[in-house]
Amino acid sequence: MFTMTMPAPAREAIETLNQNGHAAYLVGGCVRDSLRGVVPHDYDITTSARPEEVAVAFRGRTLIETGLKHGTQTLHSGGMNLEITTYRTDGAYEDHRHPAAVTFARTLEEDLARRDFTINAMAYHPQCGLVDLFGGMEDIGKRIIRCVGNPVERFTEDALRMLRAVRFSAQLGFTVEENTKAALARMSGNLEHVSAERIQTELVKLLVSDHPDYLRTAWETGLTREFLPEFD
Numbered sequence: 001m002f003t004m005t006m007p008a009p010a011r012e013a014i015e016t017l018n019q020n021g022h023a024a025y026l027v028g029g030c031v032r033d034s035l036r037g038v039v040p041h042d043y044d045i046t047t048s049a050r051p052e053e054v055a056v057a058f059r060g061r062t063l064i065e066t067g068l069k070h071g072t073q074t075l076h077s078g079g080m081n082l083e084i085t086t087y088r089t090d091g092a093y094e095d096h097r098h099p100a101a102v103t104f105a106r107t108l109e110e111d112l113a114r115r116d117f118t119i120n121a122m123a124y125h126p127q128c129g130l131v132d133l134f135g136g137m138e139d140i141g142k143r144i145i146r147c148v149g150n151p152v153e154r155f156t157e158d159a160l161r162m163l164r165a166v167r168f169s170a171q172l173g174f175t176v177e178e179n180t181k182a183a184l185a186r187m188s189g190n191l192e193h194v195s196a197e198r199i200q201t202e203l204v205k206l207l208v209s210d211h212p213d214y215l216r217t218a219w220e221t222g223l224t225r226e227f228l229p230e231f232d
Contacts, residue, residue, distance in 0.1 A: 002130045002137075004034045009078035010043045011126060013058075017084075020057040022049035024084075025108060025123035025131065032119045035130075035140055036172075044083045046111055046123060050104060054084055070102050087111040109133060113148060116161045117168065121148050144177045145169050151183035159190035162223060163202040170206045170214035181221060188222035199227045 010026060017024035024047040030040035047054065051071055055063060062076040071086035087105040105111050108123060108131060115121040118136040130137070134148050145165050147154045155162050162184050169176050176184065191199070206215060215231070218224045224231045 002035065002124075004031065004124045004126075004130075006126060007043065007078070007080060009075075009080045010045070010082060013045055013075055013077060013082050013084065014126065016057050017045075017047050017049055017054070020049070020053070022047050022053060022057070023108065024049070025125045025128075027112075027123045028115070028120050031122045031124045031130070032136070032140070034124075035122070035137060042083075043080070044085065046085055046087060046108065048087055048106070048108075050086055054086070071104060089114055115148055116154060116158070116164065118146050118148055119168075139177075143172070143174045145172075145174050145180060146177040147180050147183070151180045152187060155183055155187040155190065159187070159192075160194045160198055160202070162187060162191060162221075163194070163199060163206075163218070163227075166214060166218045166221075166223065167202045167206045167209070169217060170209040170211040173211055176217055181217070184217075184221035184223065188226055191223060191226040194227075196227075203227070 004026065006026065014024045014026070024045055026043055027046040028044050030043045033040045049057065051068055051073060054073055058075055064074045064076070066072055066074045066083070071088050073084050075082045075084055087108060087110060089103050089105045089110050112121045112123060112131070112133055118134040118139045120136070121134050122136040123131040139146050145168050165176055165180060165184060168174065206212060215224070219231060
């Protein structure tokens with residue numbers, strides 16, 4: 001059974017939410033990195049608590065409303081910044097980047113189902129253990145990047161996810177799974193909806209990774225034609 005080493009502030013934050021009657025889990029990149037044997041840079045928490053309930057649970061503590069309309073607040077504790085976000089589902093993505101509306105969800109399963117890649121859609125609780133509904137742990141073992149659900153739908157919702165797929169591939173030394181890669185090629189034109197600043201951020205992370213040569217995947221799927229035509 002996988003046991004995740006948690007810093008004290010993260011464990012205490014989960015315990016506080018639990019003691020106030022709410023479910024809470026570590027989620028996303030910190031779980032992915034821990035499964036890979038890498039110490040996470042930051043820790044995110046997903047919870048059944050509504051934003052106002054999070055505020056009550058941490059009354060008197062340093063809690064910053066960093067993304068309240070999306071249910072996110074940042075708790076500063078023990079020298080760490082912990083992002084705490086209410087379970088949510090996303091409405092229609094009208095601009096291929098941002099959901100028109102966010103609805104707070106009832107279950108962890110609903111929250112994980114909206115995430116981009118299987119390796120980022122896992123959660124962990126110190127008593128309940130690992131929650132892996134979409135095969136993220138298996139994909140880490142296979143060293144692949146695979147979308148949660150239908151990759152065409154995921155890339156239609158948020159076009160930046162296409163470049164994120166290549167960037168994660170380069171950072172982790174993983175390959176992009178066949179169906180996900182086919183969807184990159186099919187949907188590459190949607191990158192026109194992404195700002196140059198967001199593209200630059202992903203591109204720089206890719207180029208300074210251990211595998212900058214994985215930019216070839218962006219070329220093979222037509223992505224560079226949209227944001228780096230000089231490379232083509």
